[in-house]
Amino acid sequence: MTLLDRFAEFVVRVGANVQPGQDVWVRALVEHAETARAVAEQAYRAGARRVTVEYRDLQVRRSTVELAPFDALGTAYPHELAFYPWLREIGAAWIGLIGDPDPHLFDGLDPARMAAVDSKAVRAEWRRVIETQQVAWTLVSAPNEGWARAVFGEPDVDRLWQAVAVAMRLDAPDPVAAWRERAATLAARGTTLTDMGLDAVRFRGPGTDLTIGLIPGARWEGGAMRTIGGVEFMPNLPTEEVFTSPDWRRAEGTVSVTAPLELPTMGGAVSGLRLRFAEGRIVEVEADEGADLVRTELASDDRAPYLGEVALVDGDSGVRRAGLQFHNMLLDENVACHIAYGNAFTEMIPGSADLPKEERLAIGLNMSVVHTDLTIGGPGVDVDGILPDGSVRPIIRAEEWVLPVS
Amino acid sequence: MTLLDRFAEFVVRVGANVQPGQDVWVRALVEHAETARAVAEQAYRAGARRVTVEYRDLQVRRSTVELAPFDALGTAYPHELAFYPWLREIGAAWIGLIGDPDPHLFDGLDPARMAAVDSKAVRAEWRRVIETQQVAWTLVSAPNEGWARAVFGEPDVDRLWQAVAVAMRLDAPDPVAAWRERAATLAARGTTLTDMGLDAVRFRGPGTDLTIGLIPGARWEGGAMRTIGGVEFMPNLPTEEVFTSPDWRRAEGTVSVTAPLELPTMGGAVSGLRLRFAEGRIVEVEADEGADLVRTELASDDRAPYLGEVALVDGDSGVRRAGLQFHNMLLDENVACHIAYGNAFTEMIPGSADLPKEERLAIGLNMSVVHTDLTIGGPGVDVDGILPDGSVRPIIRAEEWVLPVS
Numbered sequence: 001m002t003l004l005d006r007f008a009e010f011v012v013r014v015g016a017n018v019q020p021g022q023d024v025w026v027r028a029l030v031e032h033a034e035t036a037r038a039v040a041e042q043a044y045r046a047g048a049r050r051v052t053v054e055y056r057d058l059q060v061r062r063s064t065v066e067l068a069p070f071d072a073l074g075t076a077y078p079h080e081l082a083f084y085p086w087l088r089e090i091g092a093a094w095i096g097l098i099g100d101p102d103p104h105l106f107d108g109l110d111p112a113r114m115a116a117v118d119s120k121a122v123r124a125e126w127r128r129v130i131e132t133q134q135v136a137w138t139l140v141s142a143p144n145e146g147w148a149r150a151v152f153g154e155p156d157v158d159r160l161w162q163a164v165a166v167a168m169r170l171d172a173p174d175p176v177a178a179w180r181e182r183a184a185t186l187a188a189r190g191t192t193l194t195d196m197g198l199d200a201v202r203f204r205g206p207g208t209d210l211t212i213g214l215i216p217g218a219r220w221e222g223g224a225m226r227t228i229g230g231v232e233f234m235p236n237l238p239t240e241e242v243f244t245s246p247d248w249r250r251a252e253g254t255v256s257v258t259a260p261l262e263l264p265t266m267g268g269a270v271s272g273l274r275l276r277f278a279e280g281r282i283v284e285v286e287a288d289e290g291a292d293l294v295r296t297e298l299a300s301d302d303r304a305p306y307l308g309e310v311a312l313v314d315g316d317s318g319v320r321r322a323g324l325q326f327h328n329m330l331l332d333e334n335v336a337c338h339i340a341y342g343n344a345f346t347e348m349i350p351g352s353a354d355l356p357k358e359e360r361l362a363i364g365l366n367m368s369v370v371h372t373d374l375t376i377g378g379p380g381v382d383v384d385g386i387l388p389d390g391s392v393r394p395i396i397r398a399e400e401w402v403l404p405v406s
Numbered sequence: 407m408t409l410l411d412r413f414a415e416f417v418v419r420v421g422a423n424v425q426p427g428q429d430v431w432v433r434a435l436v437e438h439a440e441t442a443r444a445v446a447e448q449a450y451r452a453g454a455r456r457v458t459v460e461y462r463d464l465q466v467r468r469s470t471v472e473l474a475p476f477d478a479l480g481t482a483y484p485h486e487l488a489f490y491p492w493l494r495e496i497g498a499a500w501i502g503l504i505g506d507p508d509p510h511l512f513d514g515l516d517p518a519r520m521a522a523v524d525s526k527a528v529r530a531e532w533r534r535v536i537e538t539q540q541v542a543w544t545l546v547s548a549p550n551e552g553w554a555r556a557v558f559g560e561p562d563v564d565r566l567w568q569a570v571a572v573a574m575r576l577d578a579p580d581p582v583a584a585w586r587e588r589a590a591t592l593a594a595r596g597t598t599l600t601d602m603g604l605d606a607v608r609f610r611g612p613g614t615d616l617t618i619g620l621i622p623g624a625r626w627e628g629g630a631m632r633t634i635g636g637v638e639f640m641p642n643l644p645t646e647e648v649f650t651s652p653d654w655r656r657a658e659g660t661v662s663v664t665a666p667l668e669l670p671t672m673g674g675a676v677s678g679l680r681l682r683f684a685e686g687r688i689v690e691v692e693a694d695e696g697a698d699l700v701r702t703e704l705a706s707d708d709r710a711p712y713l714g715e716v717a718l719v720d721g722d723s724g725v726r727r728a729g730l731q732f733h734n735m736l737l738d739e740n741v742a743c744h745i746a747y748g749n750a751f752t753e754m755i756p757g758s759a760d761l762p763k764e765e766r767l768a769i770g771l772n773m774s775v776v777h778t779d780l781t782i783g784g785p786g787v788d789v790d791g792i793l794p795d796g797s798v799r800p801i802i803r804a805e806e807w808v809l810p811v812s
Binding site for chain 2: 021030033036037040041044045048049050051053055057059060063064066067068069072075077078079082083086
C-alpha cells in the first residue's frame, strides 16, 4: 500500500470513521485532486453509500476578492446556506483536505475585501456542525506541490509527504494503535484538567507573562470526539492539544507569539507578533511585520479581540518531532501551546450551543466570526495552572508535560 | 493577451455573452483548472456579480461506478435536483468546459452500472434549461494534458491549443467578427431549410442510404440562440451545424458511421458502426468494435433507438479545417453531417416543451434520457432535401453547401 493510500485509509477510518452505508462529503482544493481521489476510493472501500468530492479553487477566490462588486462579497446562495443543515440531517461524514498551495496568493489584496468575501451566515452554519455532533468530521492537511514549495523552496512533494507522515504518526509500526494511545493520553489530560477546577492558566517565557481566566465548570478536551450516534471521530488530524475556551473577560498581560503567523484569508503573513491583553481584550498589537492584518481581522466584529481558545501541547507532539514549520495552521498549531482570538467552542459547556447570544457571553464563551490560532508555547515557555485558592500547579516545564494525569 | 485569455474572453463574451451584474456558473473538470480560472477572471471583467467554478472529477466518478452500492447509483441529493431550476430562476449564465483527459478511463467497467450512475431526474432538469431559454449557456472544449495525449500520443497541450484555436476560428484576425459571419451563415441556412418545408433528407454514400422523415413545420436552426430576455448566446463552441429534430417514426435505410465513436459514459470506444433503421427504429447494430456498448445504451429506455436530431455540416467547418480527430464529440460532431439517437430538441417546435409526453411523441419529437451523436457525413456522402411532392433539392455535394441560401 502506498503512503498516499495509507494516508487516505487513515483519514477515512480514524479521522471521519466512515460507517457502512454512510454518505461522505470530501472538500478539497483542486491541487489536492490526487489525495481526494484516494480518499474517495477508501471511503467507498469502507462501505460509503455515496462519496462527493467538492473542489474549491483559491485562485478563483482571488479573482472574486479582486474583481467582484463589493456588495456581492459575503452573499450566500440558498444551496450554500442549506448545505450544512442538510449534512447534519443526513448524518454524513465530512472530510476537509487543507494545505494552501501558495501562502502568498492573497498578498496585496484589500484586507477589507478579504474580510468580506465569506458569508457569515454560512460560517455560522459550519459552527452548528461543530456544535451539534451530528456529523463526523475531520480536517486534515494534504501535501501538494505549491505547499511543498512554500516549506522547502522547491516542489518536493515526496519530502513533504514524509514530514506529514511523521506529524501524523503514520511512521509508527501500527499507526492506528499509535494514534489510539496518543488520543487516550490527550483525553486523560483533558479529564484531569477539567476535574482540577482550575481558575486560570499562566504562560511565562521571553516576552510573555499572560494569565488567562477560565470558566468554572468548562471542560478541557483532547483527542477524539463522538457523534450523538456514538461514532468516535478526530476533528483534526493530527491533533496534539488539550484545549478549552477561557472566560473572554479574563485575560491579562502580554504575550509574544513564538511562531510566524500566516493569515491567508487576510492576504499576508505576520512575524514577531506581540499582544497586550487588558480585561480580556487585545488592546495593543505590535509586530515586526503584518500588524495591520491582525488589526483588520480584530475589527471583523466587536468580539474578535477576545479569546475563544487556550490549548496545551507538549514536546512529544508529532508536529514538534517532524521539526518543520509547515506553513499550515492545522499542523503548526500542534507544535506547541496556543491561544486563539475569536469564537469559543460551545462543547466546553454542554448545552450552551442552544443558548441565546447574551447568555453564552454571560457564561464567558466568546462569539465571533473569526477564530485565529496563535502559537505561544515552546522551549522557553512554562505553563502553570492556578487553583481558585491561588495555589499553583506546574503543567508544562521545558516542553514536558509534568502535571500528574489520572 | 495569451491564447488562453483570448479563449476565455471569447467563451465569456461570445459563448455565454455574460451581462453586467449577472451570476455565472462554470462547470469544469479538475484538469481544466487553468482554463476555468481564466474564464472566471474574464467573466468578472465582463461585469459578472458572482462567478462560481464547480469542478467535477471523472476519477471519482470512476470509483463511484466501480465501488458504490448499486442502489445508490442514479440517486440525486435535493440540492442536485434544485440546481438547474435555481439557475433558471436567477437567470444565470452557465459555461461548461469539456474535454475528457482520458477517453479510456471507464473502459472495462460494467455498462449497466455506467448507464445507472447519473440521475435521470437531474438530466431532465438540464433539458429544461435547454428548452426554456432562461439561461445563456455554452459548452466549450478546453485542452488539457490527458486530452492532448489522447489526440497526439503525447501531452502536447500547446499543439492541442493551436488546433482548438483553428476549430474555434480564434486564428482569424478578428475572431468575434469571423464568428458573427459564420453564425449568420448558419442562421440563414436554417431559415432557408425551414422555409422550404422539406418532407425528408436523404444521405447517400459508401454503406449509407438513409432517408429521414421530417416533422411538418419543425424549424432548422444554426448559430446563436437567444434567451427569453433577448441575449444572444452560443450553446456550443464551436458549432458548424444546422440541425433539426426529425420525426422519430420515419427513418428508413442503412447508414455507416464515418468517424470513430467514443462513448465515455458507457465505458468505451466504437469503430466501424453500421446501423439499419426500419420505421424510425434502429433494428440492427453492427460494428468492428464496441457494438455492445451501443446496444446497451440503446436499451436505456424505450425511446433511445429512435432519432432525435439530424444536422448538416459542410467542409468549411473550422473543425474540418483543423484536420484532426479530436476524440471529443463537441468538436468531432462538427466535422461533418451527423445524426443522434435519443432525445429530440423541443425548440424545433415552439411551445412543445410544455406538452405532455404523449403529445410530444404524437408530433414526432422523441423523448429519451440519451442523446448520442453519430457522424455520418464526409467527402463521399451527398445530402439531398426531398420536398413533399417528391422533388429533390441537392444540399451538400463533395462537402460543399450547394443549396442556394436566401
